[in-house]
Amino acid sequence: MNLREFIGLAWESISGNKLRSLLTMLGIIIGVASVIIMIGISAGTEAAIEEQITGLGSNLVYINQNFSRGGPAAFQPGGGGGGLVYDDAFAIADNISGVEAVVVEQPSSETVKVGNVNLDGVTILGSTADFPSVRDMEIVQGRYFTQQEVDRKQKVAVLGSGLAQELFGDENPIGQTVTVDTTKLTVIGTFEERGLVSGIDFDSQLYAPITVVFQKFTPAQFARFLGDRVRQIIVEVESPEVLEGTIEQINLLLARLHDVNLDAADFSVTTQQDIIQTQEATTEAFRSLLAWVAGVSLIVGGIGIMNIMLVSVSERTREIGIRQSIGAAPNDIRWQFLTEAVVLSLVGGVLGVIVGVGGSMIFGAVSDMQTVVVASSIILAFTSAAAVGIFFGFYPANRASQLDPIEALRHE
Amino acid sequence: MAVIETVDIARIYGKGDISIRALDGVSLTIEQGEFVAIMGPSGSGKSTLMNILGCLDRPSEGAYILEDLDVSEMSRSELARIRNERIGFIFQSYNLLKKATALKNVVAPLLYARNHKRSKQEMEVKAREVLVAVGLEDRIEHVPTELSGGQQQRVAVARALVNDPAFVLADEPTGNLDSRSGEEIMALLHTLHESGRTIVMVTHDSAIAAHTERTVHLLDGKVEKIVQNGSAHGEKQIIEVQHESA
Numbered sequence: 185m186n187l188r189e190f191i192g193l194a195w196e197s198i199s200g201n202k203l204r205s206l207l208t209m210l211g212i213i214i215g216v217a218s219v220i221i222m223i224g225i226s227a228g229t230e231a232a233i234e235e236q237i238t239g240l241g242s243n244l245v246y247i248n249q250n251f252s253r254g255g256p257a258a259f260q261p262g263g264g265g266g267g268l269v270y271d272d273a274f275a276i277a278d279n280i281s282g283v284e285a286v287v288v289e290q291p292s293s294e295t296v297k298v299g300n301v302n303l304d305g306v307t308i309l310g311s312t313a314d315f316p317s318v319r320d321m322e323i324v325q326g327r328y329f330t331q332q333e334v335d336r337k338q339k340v341a342v343l344g345s346g347l348a349q350e351l352f353g354d355e356n357p358i359g360q361t362v363t364v365d366t367t368k369l370t371v372i373g374t375f376e377e378r379g380l381v382s383g384i385d386f387d388s389q390l391y392a393p394i395t396v397v398f399q400k401f402t403p404a405q406f407a408r409f410l411g412d413r414v415r416q417i418i419v420e421v422e423s424p425e426v427l428e429g430t431i432e433q434i435n436l437l438l439a440r441l442h443d444v445n446l447d448a449a450d451f452s453v454t455t456q457q458d459i460i461q462t463q464e465a466t467t468e469a470f471r472s473l474l475a476w477v478a479g480v481s482l483i484v485g486g487i488g489i490m491n492i493m494l495v496s497v498s499e500r501t502r503e504i505g506i507r508q509s510i511g512a513a514p515n516d517i518r519w520q521f522l523t524e525a526v527v528l529s530l531v532g533g534v535l536g537v538i539v540g541v542g543g544s545m546i547f548g549a550v551s552d553m554q555t556v557v558v559a560s561s562i563i564l565a566f567t568s569a570a571a572v573g574i575f576f577g578f579y580p581a582n583r584a585s586q587l588d589p590i591e592a593l594r595h596e
Numbered sequence: 597m598a599v600i601e602t603v604d605i606a607r608i609y610g611k612g613d614i615s616i617r618a619l620d621g622v623s624l625t626i627e628q629g630e631f632v633a634i635m636g637p638s639g640s641g642k643s644t645l646m647n648i649l650g651c652l653d654r655p656s657e658g659a660y661i662l663e664d665l666d667v668s669e670m671s672r673s674e675l676a677r678i679r680n681e682r683i684g685f686i687f688q689s690y691n692l693l694k695k696a697t698a699l700k701n702v703v704a705p706l707l708y709a710r711n712h713k714r715s716k717q718e719m720e721v722k723a724r725e726v727l728v729a730v731g732l733e734d735r736i737e738h739v740p741t742e743l744s745g746g747q748q749q750r751v752a753v754a755r756a757l758v759n760d761p762a763f764v765l766a767d768e769p770t771g772n773l774d775s776r777s778g779e780e781i782m783a784l785l786h787t788l789h790e791s792g793r794t795i796v797m798v799t800h801d802s803a804i805a806a807h808t809e810r811t812v813h814l815l816d817g818k819v820e821k822i823v824q825n826g827s828a829h830g831e832k833q834i835i836e837v838q839h840e841s842a
Contacts, residue, residue, distance in 0.1 A: 185707050185708060186713075189707055196695070200695055502691075503693060503694070505691075506691045506692070506693060507693075507704070507708070508652075508676065508679075509650070509652065509679060509685050509687075509691070510679065510680065510685065510704055510705040510708060510755065511676055511677065511679045511680020511681070511705055511708040511709070511759075512676060512680075512708050513672070513673040513676035513677065513708075514672055514673055514676070515673065516676075516708060589652045590647050590652050590653055593652075593687070593691065
């Protein structure tokens with residue numbers, strides 16, 4: 185017998201018992217489909233994260249308040265680990281070379297009112313003049329506020345595209361007044377639509393000078409002594425080449441200003457690269473967990489195949505005896521059953537790929553998560569299905585091949 | 597020329613004190629073109645002898661020469677090849693592949709043929725030829741459940757012949773059949789014999805055995821007597837009696 189004849193024989197046997205074959209394949213189908221769907225989800229998540237992070241702007245350095253140190257507990261007049269303050273941003277901008285722009289952000293959630301329209305819980309993002317360039321935001325109408333306006337605490341506002349639409353509809357918002365809490369701000373510009381970036385909806389926010397936000401919405405208790413606290417300062421450097429040196433300078437400068445040692449600093453400096461790496465490590469861990477889960481389900485599927493093949497061998501003992509009597513050698517019998525197990529697994533693999541690809545697409549369409557069908561995951565799933573078939577088919581096939589023809593012929 | 601020659605073969609089951617000699621020193625020669633019956637009560641060793649002659653089993657002692665080959669020391673795989681190329685089995689319970697058509701049942705031995713590989717078409721042509729020869733030209737695409745017992749046994753005969761074996765080994769070929777179908781099968785075997793086939797038939801039925809040229813009577817694992825069946829005169833002639841030796 186050649187391989188084609190063995191495959192034909194296997195196919196006859198599998199299609200002759202459709203329901204049982206389908207149930208046997210179910211484990212493999214689920215295993216293969218879950219490999220593809222899970223890899224699809226994690227690859228989609230990874231792609232989305234990367235897209236979002238790089239979408240935040242390029243060559244950015246993030247300086248964060250280090251919450252484990254500093255903070256109010258470390259309050260000492262005149263510095264000494266009090267955390268990041270607004271003035272740190274200017275110190276960086278003024279003293280460090282290679283810095284393109286510095287932005288400080290201070291969010292606050294307020295009620296926004298225009299005429300009869302009343303919106304609760306709108307994010308008022310206080311920032312400085314470099315915000316559009318650092319965050320890659322485009323002004324579509326009017327302008328953004330200047331640093332002078334920030335310094336003078338001018339009551340002006342720039343609207344995200346969605347917010348502008350909600351508040352003013354098709355009306356021109358420029359020059360109009362919006363009431364935030366009790367403060368009246370004059371709209372001087374609107375942003376182009378930006379969408380969701382890193383889970384933040386830039387379109388629904390209202391942008392105001394950070395000084396206004398400090399003064400009106402988030403007054404700090406000790407601002408008079410300590411300066412206004414900020415959670416994050418974003419620095420845009422001129423080019424990736426100067427990134428290292430700039431970080432070094434920022435560290436030294438802030439350590440000196442805050443009067444702390446670098447190894448016990450009340451701030452931390454990270455780059456986009458660090459964030460991407462952290463995210464990748466997370467998705468990598470997620471992915472290997474999923475791979476294990478999928479691997480286990482493939483093994484369970486394989487055991488299902490072995491089980492049915494063993495049942496099949498004992499049910500078909502008479503057939504094996506007949507085949508032996510007309511000249512089937514042990515190898516012929518072994519190949520017959522091994523081929524059957526492998527064909528069963530491969531058909532299960534094909535169905536699993538179909539279910540997996542379809543499932544990924546449906547999942548991507550109905551959920552917020554992005555899914556990507558990775559070609560290599562199909563190959564991986566398929567080859568592991570074949571490997572499972574060979575591995576778990578071998579024992580039953582070998583058992584069949586070792587049957588004694590006389591006993592087998594006598595079997596009822 | 598002898599097709600089958602057994603030299604003092606024995607088949608011993610078990611070991612030491614509890615061993616049983618199912619066959620004990622059987623020497624038998626069957627010539628090309630002979631039609632021979634092997635008879636004996638149950639426990640006489642006729643099944644054991646049949647298994648050995650059919651290369652389903654090997655003798656524990658002695659030699660079994662099939663045509664020009666000593667098959668008594670062959671491996672399982674080599675024996676499978678001998679069964680495929682040189683032996684055609686006919687069983688009491690037909691032993692057809694249940695889900696396969698008559699044609700596929702007859703093609704099956706050709707699929708297991710080792711060296712002379714034919715194409716699928718050639719195999720089917722050959723199988724059809726043999727099915728027509730046994731009178732099943734209108735049952736070729738039927739599965740066993742759609743065939744009568746006699747027809748199933750004809751398929752089995754066709755399967756036994758398709759590889760052009762050295763001899764046909766029939767085990768109670770009429771045992772499961774009504775008398776009319778049984779006679780038809782016996783008539784078919786006679787036709788085969790007349791065309792020059794060597795046939796060895798195992799039976800416990802002396803009426804069936806009387807169809808053959810010689811009957812080998814087994815008792816307690818030994819050849820009790822060999823009777824020449826004078827078909828012309830209806831009288832039997834004992835030509836050889838094995839002497840008790842142990």
